[in-house]
Amino acid sequence: MSTPPPSTVRGGAPLTAEELLEALDPDQREVASTLTGPLCVLAGAGTGKTRAITYRIAHGVLIGRYDPRRVLAVTFTARAAGEMRSRLRDLGVGAVQARTFHAAALRQLSYFWPQAIGGSVPRIAEHKAPLIGEAAGRLGLSVDRIAIRDLAAEVEWAKVSMITPDDYVRAAAAAGRTETAGHDLTTVSRLLSVYEEAKSERGVIDFEDVLLLTVGILAEREDVAAQVRTQYRHFVIDEYQDVSPLQQRLLDLWLGDRDEICVVGDVSQTIYSFTGASPRYLTDFRRRYPEAGVVRLVRDYRSTPQVVRLANDVLARAGRHRNAAAVELVAGRPSGRPVAFEVYDDDEAEARGVATRIAALQREGVSASEIAVLYRTNAQSQTIEQALASAGIGYLVRGGERFFSRSEIRDAMVLLRGAARAQMDGTMPEHVRAVLSGAGWQPEAPAARGATRERWESLNALVQLADELARTRGADMQGFVEELLERAAAQHAPTVDGVTLASLHAAKGLEWDAVFLVGVSEGLLPISLADGEDAIAEERRLLYVGVTRAREHLHLSFARSRTSGGRGNRRRSRFLEGIWPEETSRGRRSAAISKTEATRAALAAQDVDPDLLERLRGWRTQVAKQIDKPGFTILHDSTLVAIAAAQPRELRQLAILRGIGPTKIEAYGAQILAVVRGDEPSHD
Structure with a gap:
C-alpha cells in the first residue's frame, strides 16, 4: 500500500515546517524544499509525487514564501484535482486552487468574457457526435457510430494541436496521419471546417474551445493577462508528460516572463500521444529553463519488489527506444508474492480463471474495491463481466455512468x-x-x-x-x-465496493491491491493497429502503466484462442520476451518449476491441491497424445482447477462441475476419479 501521509497535527497543533519535511524521504524533501525558480520532477510510478508537491506547497505557505491564494496546481483529471484539494486541505492550505486545465480555463473565461467579448459564455456542447454527424451529412459522407467517434477524436487532436482546417492536410501528413474512418486528409479537412460552421450556427462551443478562447483573450488583451498573472504567481503542473501544445500555450500565457513553475511527470507513462499529448515539454524542460533544478523520485512505495522488478524489466527491453529521462524504480516495500503468469485455452477460460482467483483473494480478505481487471480494449470486458456475474462477484466498469x-x-x-x-x-x-x-x-x-x-x-x-x-x-x-x-x-466519486474493470488508458493514475492484466498477447498488446516504432513504444508504456497499478498481487494472462475449440495461434506479447517464465534462459524444465512455484500460492488460497492439479494435467497430456488432439479439447485448465478444488469421489459430484458434461463423464469420468484418488487411471 502507498505510504499514507502523516497526521498534520501534533497534539492538536499544526505541524511545523521542519516536521513537515521530516515526514518525507530525501528526494521528496528536496522537491518540498525547492520553492523558487523552475523545477522539474521526474517521478516514477508509486514514488509519492502527489505527496511531494502538496508538501512543497504546504511548506511554502508555512514559511510565508507562498500566498495560498496565489498558487495554482494543475492536473489532468477531475478525480486527481479533487484528491489534491483534499490533501492540501488536510495540510492546512485549503485556499490553494487545484484544478484541471479545462476547469481553470473555464473559470477565467467565464469571468473575463463579459469585459473582453460581451454577454455570457456560449453553452458548451457536451458531446461532439451530433455536430460531427451534421457536418458529415452536409458533406454527403456516409458515417456510422464508430466513424463519428473516430472523426470526433481527430477533431480533438487537430484543435489541441492548434491546427486550423486550412493547415490540417499539411500538418496531419507531417505527423504521419493518413486517413480517419476511411476518409482522406482533404475530406477530413473539409469536415473540420463544416464542423466549426455548425457550432457557430448553433451558438455553442466545445471543450477544446474553452482553452482556445481563453488563450485568445489572454494573447490579445494584455490587461486581462496582467490580472491573471497577478492572481497566480506560482504554478505546479502534474502529469506534465501529457501536456498538449494548446495546454502548453495556455500555461505560457499564465506565466508571462516568469519562471515560478514546478512540473512533475514520468515519460514512461506517456500513453496519450494519439490525443495530441507530447512528452517533449517534459524532456526539453531544461533546454527552456537552463537553470532549472531536476529531482528524480525513484523509490516506489506502492508496489512489492516483485512488481517493481517486472515493471523495470518491461522498460529495460525497450532497448534504444527507452527515453533517457525514464526513471528506474527502486522497491521501497517488503517482498511479496511472485507475479503470476498464466496461459488459458480461450477467452472464456481466461475469464473464468480470473474470476476464480478473484474469489480466492476475497476469501483472503482483499476487498473487491481493491481488485481490478485491466485490458487493452473495452470490447474485452464483456467476457470478464459474464464470468464475474456467474461467480457472484460484484463489479464496476470504469467509464460507465458517472x-x-x-x-x-x-x-x-x-x-x-x-x-x-x-x-x-x-x-x-x-x-x-x-x-x-x-x-x-x-x-x-x-x-x-x-x-x-x-x-x-x-x-x-x-x-x-x-x-x-x-x-x-x-x-x-x-x-x-x-x-x-x-x-x-x-466528479470525484467515493470508492464503491466492487471489482473494477477498466481499459489500461482508464486505469492511469489509479492503484489497487490486486491487478489482473488480461489479454497480454500479440494483436492486443501491442494492438494490431499500432503502426511504426513510436506507436509500438507507446503500447509498451501501456503495459508498464498496467503493471505499476498493482500494490501486492499481479496476474498476467492471455488465451491461445478467442473461442473454445478455436485455433490456438495466439502468442504472448513481445514485450514479455525473456520475462514470461517459459522463456527464461535456464531452460524449459526450470521455467516449468518457476511457473509452478508462482501459482502454488494462488492455488492454495482456493483450497486447490497443486499436486493433484499437476497429476490431472499429466493425465490430460497422456490422453491428448493417445487421441492426437490438443489438451484443451479434453478439459480446459479452469475445469482441472475446479476438479482439484472439489476433489470429487463420485461421478455425481464430478458432474456438477462446470465444463463436465455427459460426454466428458462417459469418456473420462472413471479416469478422473482415479487420478483424484491417487490411483493409476486406466486408459482402455
Missing part, C-alpha cells in the same frame, strides 16, 4: 442537504445512516446482484465516506454535504 449522475445518489443528496439544515442528535455518521436508510440503504449488503446490489453499493459508498470524514476531519453534517457538493462538481 457516480453523481445516478438517480439514487441524486435523491440521497437532496435528503442529506435537508438533514444538514435540521437539528439532529447523534454523530454525523449516525445521521447519514439514518437518512440513507430512508433511501434504501441497509447495514448488510443485499443477497441480490444486478441493479439492486449496485444501488446499495452506491449508497454504501456515501456511508463509508461519512465515516472517513468524521475520523480524519471531524466533519459535521454541513461539512459532509459541502464535501459531497464539491466532489459532485469535480
Whole structure:
C-alpha cells in the first residue's frame, strides 16, 4: 500500500515546517524544499509525487514564501484535482486552487468574457457526435457510430494541436496521419471546417474551445493577462508528460516572463500521444529553463519488489527506444508474492480463471474495491463481466455512468442537504445512516446482484465516506454535504465496493491491491493497429502503466484462442520476451518449476491441491497424445482447477462441475476419479 501521509497535527497543533519535511524521504524533501525558480520532477510510478508537491506547497505557505491564494496546481483529471484539494486541505492550505486545465480555463473565461467579448459564455456542447454527424451529412459522407467517434477524436487532436482546417492536410501528413474512418486528409479537412460552421450556427462551443478562447483573450488583451498573472504567481503542473501544445500555450500565457513553475511527470507513462499529448515539454524542460533544478523520485512505495522488478524489466527491453529521462524504480516495500503468469485455452477460460482467483483473494480478505481487471480494449470486458456475474462477484466498469449522475445518489443528496439544515442528535455518521436508510440503504449488503446490489453499493459508498470524514476531519453534517457538493462538481466519486474493470488508458493514475492484466498477447498488446516504432513504444508504456497499478498481487494472462475449440495461434506479447517464465534462459524444465512455484500460492488460497492439479494435467497430456488432439479439447485448465478444488469421489459430484458434461463423464469420468484418488487411471 502507498505510504499514507502523516497526521498534520501534533497534539492538536499544526505541524511545523521542519516536521513537515521530516515526514518525507530525501528526494521528496528536496522537491518540498525547492520553492523558487523552475523545477522539474521526474517521478516514477508509486514514488509519492502527489505527496511531494502538496508538501512543497504546504511548506511554502508555512514559511510565508507562498500566498495560498496565489498558487495554482494543475492536473489532468477531475478525480486527481479533487484528491489534491483534499490533501492540501488536510495540510492546512485549503485556499490553494487545484484544478484541471479545462476547469481553470473555464473559470477565467467565464469571468473575463463579459469585459473582453460581451454577454455570457456560449453553452458548451457536451458531446461532439451530433455536430460531427451534421457536418458529415452536409458533406454527403456516409458515417456510422464508430466513424463519428473516430472523426470526433481527430477533431480533438487537430484543435489541441492548434491546427486550423486550412493547415490540417499539411500538418496531419507531417505527423504521419493518413486517413480517419476511411476518409482522406482533404475530406477530413473539409469536415473540420463544416464542423466549426455548425457550432457557430448553433451558438455553442466545445471543450477544446474553452482553452482556445481563453488563450485568445489572454494573447490579445494584455490587461486581462496582467490580472491573471497577478492572481497566480506560482504554478505546479502534474502529469506534465501529457501536456498538449494548446495546454502548453495556455500555461505560457499564465506565466508571462516568469519562471515560478514546478512540473512533475514520468515519460514512461506517456500513453496519450494519439490525443495530441507530447512528452517533449517534459524532456526539453531544461533546454527552456537552463537553470532549472531536476529531482528524480525513484523509490516506489506502492508496489512489492516483485512488481517493481517486472515493471523495470518491461522498460529495460525497450532497448534504444527507452527515453533517457525514464526513471528506474527502486522497491521501497517488503517482498511479496511472485507475479503470476498464466496461459488459458480461450477467452472464456481466461475469464473464468480470473474470476476464480478473484474469489480466492476475497476469501483472503482483499476487498473487491481493491481488485481490478485491466485490458487493452473495452470490447474485452464483456467476457470478464459474464464470468464475474456467474461467480457472484460484484463489479464496476470504469467509464460507465458517472457516480453523481445516478438517480439514487441524486435523491440521497437532496435528503442529506435537508438533514444538514435540521437539528439532529447523534454523530454525523449516525445521521447519514439514518437518512440513507430512508433511501434504501441497509447495514448488510443485499443477497441480490444486478441493479439492486449496485444501488446499495452506491449508497454504501456515501456511508463509508461519512465515516472517513468524521475520523480524519471531524466533519459535521454541513461539512459532509459541502464535501459531497464539491466532489459532485469535480466528479470525484467515493470508492464503491466492487471489482473494477477498466481499459489500461482508464486505469492511469489509479492503484489497487490486486491487478489482473488480461489479454497480454500479440494483436492486443501491442494492438494490431499500432503502426511504426513510436506507436509500438507507446503500447509498451501501456503495459508498464498496467503493471505499476498493482500494490501486492499481479496476474498476467492471455488465451491461445478467442473461442473454445478455436485455433490456438495466439502468442504472448513481445514485450514479455525473456520475462514470461517459459522463456527464461535456464531452460524449459526450470521455467516449468518457476511457473509452478508462482501459482502454488494462488492455488492454495482456493483450497486447490497443486499436486493433484499437476497429476490431472499429466493425465490430460497422456490422453491428448493417445487421441492426437490438443489438451484443451479434453478439459480446459479452469475445469482441472475446479476438479482439484472439489476433489470429487463420485461421478455425481464430478458432474456438477462446470465444463463436465455427459460426454466428458462417459469418456473420462472413471479416469478422473482415479487420478483424484491417487490411483493409476486406466486408459482402455
